[in-house]
Amino acid sequence: MIYFDNAATTYPKPRAVRETVSRALTQLGANPGRGGHEMAYAAAEEIYGVRTALSQFFDLGAPENVIFTKNCTEALNLVIKGLARPGCHFVCSDLEHNAVTRPLETLKQRGVCTWEAACTGETEEKTVAGFQACIRKNTAAIICTGASNVFGKALPLEKLAALAHAHGIPFVADLAQTAGILPLSMRKSGIDFACAPGHKGLYGPMGTGVLLCNSTARLETLMEGGTGNLSAQLTQPENYPERLESGTLNVPGIAGLGAGVRTVQQNGVSEIYAHEMHIMRRIAEALSQMPNVRLYTALDSPTERFAPLLSFTIRGMHSEEVGAALARRGIAVRAGLHCAALAHQTYGTTASGTVRVCPSIFTKEQDVKSLLNSVFQIAKKA
Amino acid sequence: MQKLLIQVGSVTYAMKAKSVLQRHGLHASVIKTANPKKNEGCGYSVSVENPQVNVAALLQRENIDILGTKWAT
Secondary structure, three states: OOOOEEOOOOOOHHHHHHHHHHHHHOOOOOOOOOOOOOHEEEEHHHHHHHHHEEEEEEEEOOOOHEEOOOOOOHHHHHHHHHOOOOEEEEEEEOOHHHHHHHHHHHHOOOEEEEEEEEEOOOOHHHHHHHHHHHHHOOEEEEEEEEOOOOOEEOOHHHHHHHHHHHHHOOOEEEEOOOOOOOOOOOOOHHEEEEEEEEEOOOOOOOEEEEEEEOOOEEEOOOOOOOOOOOOOOOOOOOOHHHHHHOOOHHHHHHHHHHHHHHHHHHHHHHHHHHHHHHHHHHHHHHHHHOOOOOOOOOOOOOOOEEEEEEEEEEEEOOOHHHHHHHHHEEOOOEEOOOOOOHHHHHHHHOOOOOOEOOOOOOHHHHHHHHHHHHHHHHHHHH | EEEEEEEEEEEEHHHHHHHHHHHHHOOOOEEEEEOOOOOOOOOOEEEEEEEOHHHHHHHHHEEEEEOOEEEOO
């Protein structure tokens, strides 16, 4: 199989990740932060080591503010619902994933808060102005994706963080498509809360994610329970990370995530980005010249930045038909709405959906040739 | 040899404290503790062998809350 569905989950995983997960399963089989025996300490040491690695990778400066979650969606729910107060209002972009819009809409339908989507523009200034126009007196936070998971368009996180701070509210970044791809310093960017999947650009196993907290804004808990500390109290501990990490942690997954982060560091974030953008430009250029193919990601735009992924459609075919035809040829892509209805509304692609292509560090020239040849054959018959 | 037991709020802070102390050349280990504070239940401490420096100051500089200290042999 030729795999271009890396925006959903990167595959394959680096050997170091697979070996680390296996080692954790065989040698770290005890609950970290619970027991007082050798294996429990070893598991806790492993977990703390990965917190430290992630804190350094994102320049957070506080390993204890790295919260492990089961994915980026859980991290976003922790922040959105943790910041929500009765009568408040949120602003997000018009390119958000359902991981942002569904928690917001759920809060709205429960009568807790309201929300609106700011229009993104073809320049960063227009995008910031779009957000500015949505801010109200009761806005509790701005939430924004680092890059659209459908079209790849990157958004100006640092400028939006500055806008949020000018209004005295926190800024939340969804790094689902940019963690491990675009460099980020939490301390320099001004991002207050960042949510990232472990299983995409950080090359960890599925079932891993992180919330990075760079703010004193108090998050109410989504879930309470055993944390291994202050156990005589009925109330949830205040300190991070335990406050937001009730229950047994995914030790093998987190250990694997640590190995994934090391792999990304060894390859270099800038080098990974350059490799993947080279591939995407090559694919975009070829697709743009194919009959019946419509490309939605303008990687050569002088005013827009992109994460290394793109969307296209073939005239007369639903995206799912194209995805199925590619699958029959052994090529894995993602078709449909990509759990991002708002982004498809913005681009006018709701009816057909799009076919999304995303490479990884393992994508080779031959994979690109196979993809392009298959799309050409399918489009020719359309 | 005397050991200083530093009680902290969680295993994460115990691991952080251990890391900070090791960076300063001190031999430290994490141990489970019954009651960091009276009636609070489970917690963790860091044990430091015969420290010759102000350990509390080192940890506080790294934003580690110390719930209590005691000497043990």
